[in-house]
């Protein structure tokens with residue numbers, strides 16, 4: 001077995017682009033700092049809209065080639081972030097993008113939203129027992145903003161964390177392992193409100209006509225729910241480059257601190273990324289490092305201390 005670095009972070013996301021939008025700076029920071037960063041993406045994003053006119057032919061109601069194209073976008077984004085361990089849950093295309101909540105694609109055979117929870121979670125248990133991450137990051141129960149694939153990714157991640165620790169569960173998938181800390185992606189309401197006010201004030205200096213609303217931003221909560229932050233400003237360039245790699249989904253004008261998804265609504269970039277610790281012990285009252293308080297980490301590139 002290859003020796004992995006002492007610190008190991010696992011992120012579980014629904015579509016290609018979510019990782020860069022929500023955690024791009026966090027991933028870049030830990031990858032640059034020698035931690036092992038593993039991203040598991042649950043679908044290929046087959047049902048997404050397409051921003052560039054010249055790629056519109058890929059759309060699900062045209063050639064239905066957006067999924068394979070977004071595999072390439074995600075690989076490019078990982079290169080920008082310096083992340084080398086990236087997997088699709090159950091393999092590329094095992095689970096299909098379910099579309100927005102209520103869409104008929106939610107009920108399409110193979111849609112992630114209708115997947116069997118324990119079957120999907122077992123694929124993630126195999127990754128957890130292989131990598132033995134001390135920290136897991138995923139969405140809150142509402143998936144950040146109510147997208148069915150985000151909600152399902154949350155459920156699969158939390159279920160897999162429980163099953164991976166169960167000695168009686170599928171020992172063919174590896175030895176039991178308990179993840180020390182689990183975080184949900186969060187955004188403090190005060191911070192995002194201020195950032196939106198700045199975008200509104202400078203909207204005429206952007207290529208966008210209108211702004212999104214705070215309710216479009218995943219995971220917004222009252223400030224006191226936020227228990228940790230990663231100051232990603234040193235890695236903002238990498239984060240923006242990774243988001244830009246998802247060209248079918250994201251538009252980012254250079255240097256304006258704003259971006260838009262395919263709806264064309266401007267929203268602020270988040271140079272600091274925020275989290276709520278929902279399982280495990282915090283290392284301090286307000287953490288600036290997701291590995292704070294994790295016992296037995298040996299950063300001399302060994303896996304010592306990670307055994308449950």
Ligand SMILES: CC(=O)N[C@H]1[C@@H](O[C@@H]2[C@H](O)[C@H](O)[C@@H](O)[C@H](O)[C@H]2O)O[C@H](CO)[C@@H](O)[C@@H]1O
Nearest residue numbers: 015045047048049097098099100261262263
């Ligand atoms: C960030 C994210 O989760 N994107 C998803 C989302 O995309 C949105 C969807 O296409 C919607 O119709 C647009 O108005 C919005 O701007 C998009 O962000 O849902 C897609 C379909 O499930 C998914 O492929 C995409 O990754």
Ligand SMILES: [Zn+2]
Nearest residue numbers: 014015018150
């Ligand atoms: Zn998504």
